[in-house]
Amino acid sequence: MDDEDGYFGERVAAGYDQSTAEEFQPAAIEAAVDVLADLAGAGPALELAIGTGRVALPLAARGVPVHGIDMSKAMVARLRAKPGGDAIGVTIGDIATTRVDGEFSLVYLVFNTIANLTTQDAQVDCFRNAAAHLAPGGRFVVELGVPDLRRLPPGQDVVTFHVSPTKWAFDRYDVVTQAMSSNYLEVVDGRGSYWSVPFRYAWPAELDLMARIAGLRPRDRWDDWSRAPFTSESRKHVSVWEKPAG
Template sequence: MVMDSSAEQRERWDRIAADWSPDEAVETAATAPMIDFLAELAGDGPALEFAIGTGRIGVPLARRGVPVAGIDVSPAMVEVLHSAMPAAELPVTVGSMATADAPGRDYQLVFLIANAITCLLHQDEQIACFQNAARHLRPGGYFVIQVWVPQLRQLPPGQTVVPATATDTQLIFDSYDLVTQRLLCHHYALENGVVVSPGTSHHRYVWPSEMDVMAKLAGLDLVNRYAGWDQAEFTGDSNSSISIWQKPNRS
């Protein structure tokens, strides 16, 4: 039986949805390289986004002419998305990306970005996510994941906390549990040096090599791995990975 963290994630993302606007589901200079990358792999589609959320990427990709569908655990996030693009143009299934069914089984691209794979808090959920992607893909189709690389090399002996972001407006640090492979992300919004919005989120971090095993279990083959959407080389110093696996063509 697959462990299920969807109830915890639904509560979290339903709460966060109140801070999102449909006006954010537009292509920007920052997101254009990502959308270019995904559009090239999708071709004439269709494409399926796991953890589509408010449609920050799925909606602009659909506006490029790629038919897009989505799966997301949060009804509130999906409601924001459908304020930007109606369900008739971008259908979304509410449920866990590890198990939920989207319409059809003939997608050229399934993609999962912004570290969302780590929101599945159990290894067997992450394995099931790969299997669900494979079920939805047509032969020759691609599965793409963008996720950070765990920064354990920054941990001196006995330390469990790594700083992630420190700016005038945001402070983020991550605490690692090396036994359970869990990570607790502590994030704080700042105004004039004062914390105005503290928060935490739970994750299960995953290694590129571990994802490759999950892909193999799902019958997917690694095509390439990059450090960023500009297709920079992935190295041992990369702190992020973009991985592409392919479902083999039928013989």
């Protein structure tokens, strides 16, 4: 791990955009940007954990001014290397506490990244930080998976989510502390490697309470970026909270 960049140092940044995850497919990115552009209006928008610009660049291409906050210089370097990347302002820092100048019509945090804040206090601070950046009437958007605990039989704390001849990946849960980790084992050219990233899972209702603490009120919750209804079978959610006007 690169201590300066946390768990998203050079090793992760180098292959981040080549992920085969559904969220990295062009159609999924376009769907997210459609919603964010609609919510942002004329902007500006602030992306917490802007990373390599997967979402920020196409959003900016829609005419929405975007600024970002990110802890990883390695990820931001990938953003800077892309067409249009130099036009997006980025502040290096912790998404829970780092402040930038100005007010924003939209603050957003996508692809489970709030779970990278591994304590409840840090997640509450992130909501407060988002609220502090919003103009009255502005919206805060979070995309987050629903904890997969229904797949855990009694006595088991591991859920496997990828198995292939050369790569194995699993999540490990602590249902007492809500700590979890995603763990990866990979064999390349006959050599094995192991990588683990810690998270803290949170339920939708818990996020609503964090929003209330930050002075935000619920506006929408969807199953995904298509704005399909959120149900008991949803595997993730896209949630929107609003800063009251006045």
